[in-house]
Amino acid sequence: MTEQYETVSSTVSTHPERKPDKFNKWGKPIGLLEWARLLEYNDYARVALNRIGRFKISTVWIGLDHSFGTGSKPLIFESMVFDMKDLKEFNGKTFPESIEQRRYSTFIQALLGHYKLVITYIAKYIKNKL
Numbered sequence: 804m805t806e807q808y809e810t811v812s813s814t815v816s817t818h819p820e821r822k823p824d825k826f827n828k829w830g831k832p833i834g835l836l837e838w839a840r841l842l843e844y845n846d847y848a849r850v851a852l853n854r855i856g857r858f859k860i861s862t863v864w865i866g867l868d869h870s871f872g873t874g875s876k877p878l879i880f881e882s883m884v885f886d887m888k889d890l891k892e893f894n895g896k897t898f899p900e901s902i903e904q905r906r907y908s909t910f911i912q913a914l915l916g917h918y919k920l921v922i923t924y925i926a927k928y929i930k931n932k933l
């Protein structure tokens with residue numbers, strides 16, 4: 804896959820006591836400006852999206868380490884399962900309720916994790932339909 808996103812010059816923190824906290828989707832540390840710029844591209848951030856009955860399964864690159872320095876590897880991908888029939892209102896807008904969440908360190912883990920969720924929810928959907 805050819806990446807079509809140009810790199811923005813930005814400084815990655817080199818403070819000896821601080822681990823990098825922002826990464827591109829291949830795990831390379833990046834600075835704040837590049838992270839923010841990459842977030843603007845939905846096709847860069849999206850790993851996979853599926854709908855199974857009333858459930859939507861979304862996996863995205865978030866780029867910001869959600870292990871918050873406690874893990875050995877940064878968690879920079881996230882899968883969420885949304886119940887599209889269980890809607891909640893917030894600030895006058897309606898959003899689906901998230902019912903499950905997983906985080907991953909690598910693109911491959913995120914892709915595999917996404918499709919494990921897909922298989923799980925296909926099984927639930929079939930069980931409830933029979």
